[in-house]
Each structure stands twice: as C-alpha cells, then as structure tokens.
Amino acid sequence: MVYAINEINENPELLPNITLGFRIYDSCYKETQAVEGAMRILSEIQKAIPNYRCENISKLVGLIGDLQSSSSLAVARILGLYRFPQLLHYIKRVQFNNTAGQKVFFNEFGDQPLTLEYVNWQALPNGTSRYVNLGISMEGSEWGVTRSNNTIFWSGGYTEVPSSICSERCPPGYRKAPQKGQPVCCFDCLLCSGEEFSNETDSTSCMKCPDGMWPNERHDDCRFKSLEFLSYEDPLGGTLAAFSIVGALLPLSILVIFLKNSETPIVKANNRGLSYFLLVALILCYLCSLLFIGHPLNITCILRQITFGISFVLCISCVLGKTIMVVIAFNSTQPKSNRPMWLNSRVPNTLVLVCTAIQVIICISWISHSPPFQNNDRTSKLGTIIVECNEGALVAFWCMLGYMGLLATLSFALAYLARKLPGSFNEAKLITFSMLIFGVVWVSFIPAYLSTRGKYMVAVEIFAILSSSSGLLVCIFIPKCYIIILRPEMNNKEFLTGKRKAQKNKLKR
Template identity: 45%
Template sequence: MSWIGYSDVIEYFQPGDLIIGGIVSLISITGDMNNFRQPYDSWNDETVVLTNNYQHVLALAFAVKEINENHQILPNVTLGFHIYDSFAKGTCHAIMVLLSQQTRFIPNYKCGIQNNLVAVIGGLYPDTSFYLAMVLGTYKVSQLTYGSALHLNDENEPHPFYNMVPNEGYQQMGLLLLLLHFRWTWVGVIAKDSINGDKFVKMIAAQFTLRAICVAFLRRVKTLKRSDIWHLINGMFELYNIAMKSNANALIFYDENIFILRWLLYLPELQEGTVEPKGKVWIMTIEMELTSLLYQRSWDIQVLHGALSFSVHSNEVLGFQHFLQTKNLLLTKEDGFVHYFWEQAFECGFDNKPGKICTGTEKLEDLPGNVFEMSMTGHSYNIYNAVYAVAHALEAIQSYQSKHKAMVDGRRVNIQDLQPWQLHHFLEGLSFNNSVGAEISFDRNRELRAGFDIINWVIFPNQSFHRVKVGKLDPQAPPDQVFTIHNEAITWHKSFNQSLPRSVCTDSCHPGYSKRKQEGEPFCCYDCISCPEGKFSSQKDTDDCYKCPEDQYPSKDQDSCLFKHKTFLSYEEPLGISLAVLAVFFSMFTALVLGTFLKHHDTPIVKANNRNLTYTLLVSLLLCFLSALLFIGQPEKMTCPLRQTAFSIIFSIAVSCVLAKTLTVVLAFMATIPGSRMRKWVGSRMATSIVLSCSLIQTGICAVWLVTSSPFPDADMNSVKEEIVLECNEGSVTMFYCVLGYMGLLAIASFTVAFLARKLPDSFNEAKFITFSMLVFCSVWLSFVPAYLSSKGKYMVAVEIFSIVASSGGLLACIFLPKCYIVVFQPKLNMREQIMRKR
C-alpha cells in the first residue's frame, strides 16, 4: 500500500507572526530508516509511519499553543509553526521549502512580514541534523536539534545549531560510572556503523581500559536497507549467536533508534538452530524509544525487560496528556501527518480502502506503548524545551526593543521584521525555567546544560511497558552527587531472579585469593590463586595479597587478620609448671645431698678430693637449678639481664669446681711419685685459685655484656604466626655465644682431664665419675645449640631451662649419687680402715 506520492504535501502548518520550523522523521520506508537526501519518488517500496514519532509533531504544536495562550510570554505576538517530514521529499528539499514563500517553492524569495521563519527545530538523527546545518548555516538560521547530539569535525568552527541534548561526553561518563557501580567489567558492545558510532568506539578504546573494563566483543552494524537486507540479516545471525553465547551479561547498544536491535532480538523466530535467547542487561544510549513498526508489533519485547537507558533529565509536563486526549486530531485539516499516522497506528483505512475502516472515534490512550505513548517522551520533551527557548529569546528581543531600542549587530531590532541570524545573540545567553521547573540554558558549545536520567524499562506480559527513573547523572552537582542510582528500584530480567546481574569474564576471586592474569586473554580474565602463607586478602578480586600488621596474623581462610595474643613461658601453663617443678625437685634433692654431706663431713668419702670444693660444687648446682626459675614468667627489665648472667656465672663456678676436683685427683697421684715436685701444688689453695680465676673470667665477660649491650625485654612478632612472644632480647648475640663458648671450653677441659685420669689407681678415684658427668654435660649443651636455634617463641626458653636442669642434674647424679649410696646405704665402706685395705 503505497500512500505517498511526489505531489503529496506532508506538512503541518499553523500561521503566525513568527514561524518556528520543524523537521521531523515520521514517514519512512521498510528497511531503511535513515535516508534523508533522496525524495520519495525515487523509491517504489512500501511506506511505513514511525507512529511514536508523531508525538514529536504534537509536542511542538502543544508548546506553541501554550505560549500563545500565555500572555506573559510574547504579548501581542503570535507564534506559528511549519513542520515538514525529513524523508518524504528529502531533508534538503524540506528545509528549502521552509525558507521559501509558504505557498510556493521559491528559495531566497520572501515578501511581507507574516509567517516569518525565525528558527528551525530538527532533526531526530545526526545525518538529518547535519544536512540541516549545511543549509541553515548558509542562511544563518538558528537550528535546535532535538535528537542525537550533532558534532562537527572542527568544534571551533561557528555553527548555527543548538543541541537540546547535553554533551555526549556526559553520557559516556554516565555509562562508565554505571558499569563501575555494578562492577560490570566484561561487556559486549554493538555500535552503529556511523560517524557517531566511530566516536563512541574510540571512547571505549580510550576510557574502558583505564577503568579496568574489558570488551568481550565489539561489532558494528549497518542500517538495514531493502537492497541487501538478507545479506545484513545473515551477518546479524552471527552477531546474535556471539551475543547470546558470550558470558557478558551487560550489552551496550549504541544507535539512534531501536529498529536494528528489534531485528536482532527477533532473529530466533526466523531461523531454526539459533541460540536460545538469554537474559541480558541491554544498556542503550540517550533518548532510545521503544518503537514498533507496523510489521514489528507482534514481535515479543520481553527480552528487553530490565534494560537500562539514558534520557535527558525531565519531568512530566502538565497538560500534555490532556491535550492529547481532548484534541480531535482528525479535524485538524492543516495537519498533513495525522491521516498517515492514524491508518498505521490503528491499522485501518480511509477513503473506502480495503480492510478495517477508520471511524475517527479511536482513542490514542488505547494504543500500546510501542505504537504511541501518552506520556511525553524524551525527544518530545526536547522539542518542547526548544520551542520555549526560541520564545524566551524572542521575548528578550522584544524587551530590548521596547525598553532600550536595542541595536544588534549595527541594526535596530524589530520583532515584526526579525532576521533569523539576529536570534543567535539572544539564544547564546539564554537562561530560563520551563513549566516543570527545570533550568534551560546553553554552554559555550551551544549544548544544553543538563543531566541525564537513568531509565529502567519494565516490560509487561501484554507487551505494554513502563519507564522507571532509577537514577541520574548531574555533571553540575558536587563530586559525590554526580552519579546516583537506586539499586532497589531496578527490575532486572526474570532470568536473574531479581538478583544483581554479574557481567565479568571470571567469577570473583573470594577473599583469601588473588587474581592471576590468564595468558593470551584480556586483563579482565584471570585465575584465582590462594594467598601465600602469611598473607591475606579481605576483598573480592584483589590483585595481590597483603601482609597483616605486625601485631596481627592471617585467619585460617586468609581472608582477614586476627590479633595475636601475647604469650610467654608462665607458671600457669603445663610446660612452665613442669619445668618449675623439675627445677625445684632437683634443687631440693641437691639440698638433701648437701645436708647429707654436711652431716657426714668427717667421713673419708666426704673429705676425699677437697671437701670445700664438694660443698662449693653442691651449692653452685643448687643455685643452677634455682636460676632456671628466672627464665619462667613474663620478662622484666630486672630479670632479663639477671637470668643469663646469673646462669652463666653460676655454671662457670660449677664447672670450675669440677675442673679443680679433677686436677686435684691428677696432682694427688703425681705427688705420690717419689721426688715429684707436684706436692707443692696439692692443697686447697690451688683449687680455690682455679675456681676463682675461671669464675672471674666469666664474670668479666658478663660485665662487658651488660655494659655494652645488655639483655632487655622484647616482643617477637614474627617467629610464631599467631603469637606475640614476650621474650628477653639477648642484646648482643655475640656476647651470648661467648658466654656459652667459655662454659663449653671449661667443660671440655674438665672432660679431657677427667678422661685422662679415669684409670689412675686410688681407693676412691672420682675422676671416672667426673668423666661420665662431663660427658652428660657436654652432650646436653651440644644438643642445646641446634635445639635452641630450631625452636620458636617460649619453646626456646623451655629448651634453655631443660638444658640447665639436665646438665646440672647430670653433674649431680654422676658425681654424687655413688657417694651418697656409700654414705647412706654402705656406711661400712665409708671408713678409713676399709679404704686403706682397698688401697
């Protein structure tokens, strides 16, 4: 049904003192929605009407009606309008008609002061706006674009148009903030193959990577044309399969209209074997409207349920729906669009056409939303504001004329004989509030200063839909309020079960794991590896694991840090109690041996090998056992220097006594040899000298240690994972090992002398017992070094205490137990006669 001929005039004209021109995109042809240069007579295809775009015509008419009825704006001046369709005869033809005498097509000719064109509002698509700008720029007529923003290659070049849409950079910023808000880092992109599409793709390449967002796939689509529609559709099948198979749940669709997306989502109905549709979050660019062509009305739109889009910030304009409901459009003879709209919107015909007959009683509110919306759409809102912008600029001119007799560019301004180029001066500095309270003004680039609303599309089973505002982008707001969105207000596609959709290449790495990039894949694709020992990660998708503060340690799952508890070898724990009991037991046993020896101090066994040395050795062993108690309990400023120095000096005395007793045995034997000069060395004076000299050397070493780098209380944060070990820092490790080394030297000397003297004849040769005792002593302390170095925390202290007790116990047992046995249980053997008999 081809309804439009070349001679047909598709226009809507309302006379007035000043005329606002309009270029809309209502009439189209099947398969090509964006041809703006060729007149219709070059096509023989079936025509269709973009029924939802008819609201653009009505929005312009409604705005002019409001202004003419409002005597506060432009009193004594009547606005009119002249609206043409951009396709029926081509954009350039339509604009030249607007610039001609109203009744005939004569460009560059004008007479009279009525129907004076002052500005043009249009168009919907960038191509339309571009062709308008080329012609209107020549005539310096103000152009207010209401659709996709128009940008010239040279933005510094003066241009005649004003964008009723904010800078597209703001929309791109909003898109990035939206993706970052939901943490959608793996997105698919479908962009129209156009100049604006090229700019959008360049923005993605420049900005997405900086914000850690990866593109799962990027495809460009061309406008569907009848000549190669099946070739293009075959390419779209491939695109559809890629989109549905991709694990990217957020898909960005960049185009000025929705028709290509509608085709893309309809493909499963055309070919078997196509991937089943999956729930996706479609993110659409500014001012996208859910429009259905006549042949698309039966197509399911549930796949768009939960989609998100951007729209110029707006509020419902009061009175517009009432205007639509009460105006009898069919009686408006000046409206050349209404019959074409009516026939396709209600699927009826006039003038005895076959099929259903239009009665004229049909109501707009009965139409589904994808055919015609009663609420003012984003594009219509832009047209509404554009009309008011022109009116307020004209009012400013009128005000200057009446009050100041203003001169503009060297000429006196006369509102009745206004030249279109004179309007620029007043539009540039324009600022006013529209009927819903929104401020309307242009920036230095002649782009609207405004923000965007974030719209959630809710599709109902009966194919009706509702747009819900769920957030906004306000570039003029404080930084923390530029982007706001209400997650709870969003309705997602039913496949997501109303939970927040995820769109990532790899599922999030849970706390306790970090990301490792997959070779050959974008940085958004990674593997999750557990944190190494001693590190943690408390958030999802961390790039690395971190060390806890010194006073904390990673939890078992390595997803948090727990405070370390302080610990030391105390009397309140089994280990500390056991060692303390052991030390006290041996000290009491030593005291018992000492008491026994004191009781039997006149017996030969006790008097043998220097009784005073025996008493000194027992007292030093008693103190050795008791010194072990200094190592138990919380380290203090007094106990730390005392524990090591006391232990080392007392042990040196004990080992010196053993050395002196051994040398006494050797010298005593040598003194029995006739003519020996060793007799003068035998006696208590030599033994005392050995004990004092050896002990004083160790005392000197300890004094140097205390003066240069004394032990002090410290906290070991690192040795034990879950504990802060309170310990005594040795101060100088060198001095500590010097002390141990000197004791070891004394022990080796005692062992060597005792070993050499073990077979000397005597009634009671003590050397062999000293040999065994020093063997035990050296074995204990040789084992101490590796055991001490391999232990951590309080167990290092426990090893040292055990070594003290064990080595002291070895001396006590090997040297004194045989003597105690004779003294207590075999007193007959402890008699001079018995000893002499054995000798």
C-alpha cells in the same frame, strides 16, 4: 517549530485574530552565534546592527531561545536591554501533550528533559527481526514502562539475563587479578597472602592487617596474633619447672648431709670446701632454669644467661679443683714427697676463683657491649608472635659456652689420666664419668638448639641444664651419700687409703 506555529495559526481556538510569524536562526550550539542571530532579528535585516531597526514589517513579540540554557541565557541578557521578555520564565510552566500523545514540558532551566527509549532488537527464527519497546526513561522522573512484550531475547537465544562478566565474583578474602590478553571482565580470584586481608567482594587489592594482628583462615578479617613463649601454665613449661625445683632440693639435701658428717673421712676427702661450693653451684644451676620459663623481659633475658654461665663455670671449676686434689693427694704419698707439696692444696681454691672470675669478665663485657633483650618475632610462625630473648652479641654467647666447654674438656682430660691412681675411693673415676655425661649433653645441645624456634628452643636449653647438672650430682655425690647413709663402716681412713685391704692381703699370704 514551523509545524507548531502553523498548528497554532490554523487553530482558531488557540490565538483568535492573531497570526504568528517567525524567523529562525541556527545557533549551531554556539553562544556567540546565538547572540548574533538575536541581533539580526532586532535589526530585521540579515546584518546585525546594534540599536538600529532598519525595517518595520512586523512587530517582534518575543524570542524563543536555544535548547541549551547556556545559549538562551546569553540571548536573554541582550534582549533584557531592549525590554523584550525572557521567555524562559514562561516556558518553565508550559506542559502539554503533542499530537503524538507525548507529554512536553521544560525544567527549571528551560531545557527539555532527556528522554530515553529502551528497545530490544529481536532476531526471529524465520530470518526477520523486530524491535520491541521495553520502556521509557525521562530525566528527573522514574521509569514509564510501556512494555508490549514481557519476553526479552538475549544474544544466543537465551531468555534469562546473561552475566556481563566472564568470571565469577571474588568473595571477601580474595582479590581480582586480570587475565593477560583478556578483557577487563575476565579475571582470576587470588587468596590474599601473608598478613593481608580483604573484607569486600570483588576487591582489586588486599590490605595489610594492623601491627600486632593477623588475618584469619579466610583472610576476610584480622584478629590479634597469639603470643608464644614457654610459660608455667604450659604442660612442657610446668614439667620443666617441677624438675628444676625438685632438682635443686637434691643438692640442698646432700649439702645438709655433708654438713652433719663434716668430720668424717668421706667428706674431708678431696677438699670438703670444694664439695660445699660445688653443691651450692649445682643448686644455682637447677634454679637458674626457672629464669628461662615465663614471659621474657629485658631483665630476665640478661639474668638467665649470666646466671647460667657463671653457675656452670663455678661447678666445672670445682670439679677441676677436685681433679687436681686427686693428683696432689697421690703425689704426697710418694716416697720422695716432702712437706711443701701439701701447700699446693691451696691451688684448687685459687683455681676456682680465677676460672670463675674469667667467666664473670666475659659476662660483664657481654652486658656492656650488647646485652640480651626481649624480642617479638612476627615472621617465623604464621599467626603467632614468638616472644623470645635475643642474645644480643652472639659472639659473646658462644664465647661463654666455649669457655665452659674448655674447662669441662680440661677436667675430663685430667680426671681420665688420674682414674687409675691407687686408692679405694679414687674420685677421679667419678669425675671422668660426670664430665663425659656433661660433654655428651652439651655437644648434643648445639644442633638441637640451632634447629628449633620459639618455646622449644628454650626447652632444649633447660633440658641441657638439668641433664648436665644431674650428671654431675649423681656421679660425684651419690656414691658418697651411699657410704655415709648405708655403709658407714666404710667411712673410715683405713678404707679410703686402702690400708685395710693391704692388711687383709698380708694375712691371706
């Protein structure tokens, strides 16, 4: 300031015939001290006395405020009471070049803009150092480049701009993980895990995909999850559906054959009514497999297990009734047999109703307490929603299977004991084989069912249904159809009771 005033006074072209004087007070960047300095200037003594001018040595023209506009504005409010100009209004328009050739100007607040000078310190090979001016940056203006050397020396003698981080940037799909004990610029890039993704470079965290969506392979975006269930369009589902339909046509065809030959001895043997019931139940067993294929719904989840459980118990009950009929038929031929024994032939029919009614009660209790329902499994398989049926009360599900297994075991035991009873056509032998196949299939089903997930679990249950149904159909009815169609001469009472064979033996003797 002193230098600038002296330059003005010594230059006759700036303010001719006018000499400027000055008094300078240091505000120390405090508004209160700036106001106190202004009051001292008004009083023209070292002590500030408001509204008094103690000396008249010189005329006060104006006051230049501090560099900080906050201090200058505080002083301007005081000076405004005494009609002294606020020089900020004029300073905003001032622009000139100083003796160093630098441009001097002030902003709208009366502050001089901040000027930054960028210098590169260079250590030379001869042991000396120098500073190279790279450019000047002023507040409110763009770079004013005044490079004197295009080469910038970096630490270590490198001429290229070094990286300011010690780790490469993390691409989308990754997140930054700080390295323990290292600066913040050192980090590891970790791939987003699970249902998370990141679509920004150098992301510090990963985001979860919306519900029903899953990250892609690169984890940089989300896509809709694929649905998995055993559908008719699936080759496995289509094959099983075809076997179910063809399988249902077989017992239906046999039922037609039996109805046409209903008066023949082979059909009347062992209660033809039970044979009809068994064939109808087998048709239902084959068709219930179709309920397991397709998109699961709450209603299909309930119907598939209920239909399966009741149909199979009806089948096994009929088989159990047939086994009892073999025993009744044998006992009626014994010498001590009497008429009331034939009345026991009603027992198998009653047994079928009672056994089936028990399974119906189990199923009704299951539906009432905790019925099966459609469930979306989002965690078992990455990127896939497994649409499946939740069995609800698992205890009820295994009780249904356990009851079915109990009846099958009882049927097998009775048929096995009656397999050597006399008679050319002893159905107990066929029942023994059918129950043996039935037991093997369902014992193998349990570990296979528990070790699979998704559509393959459903396929395992369908395969067990089709296999066990086919075992019953082939073992019990195919031999009868063979006699009816291909060996009609064997379809008579003498052959079935074994009398013809006994007569032949007598003739040989």
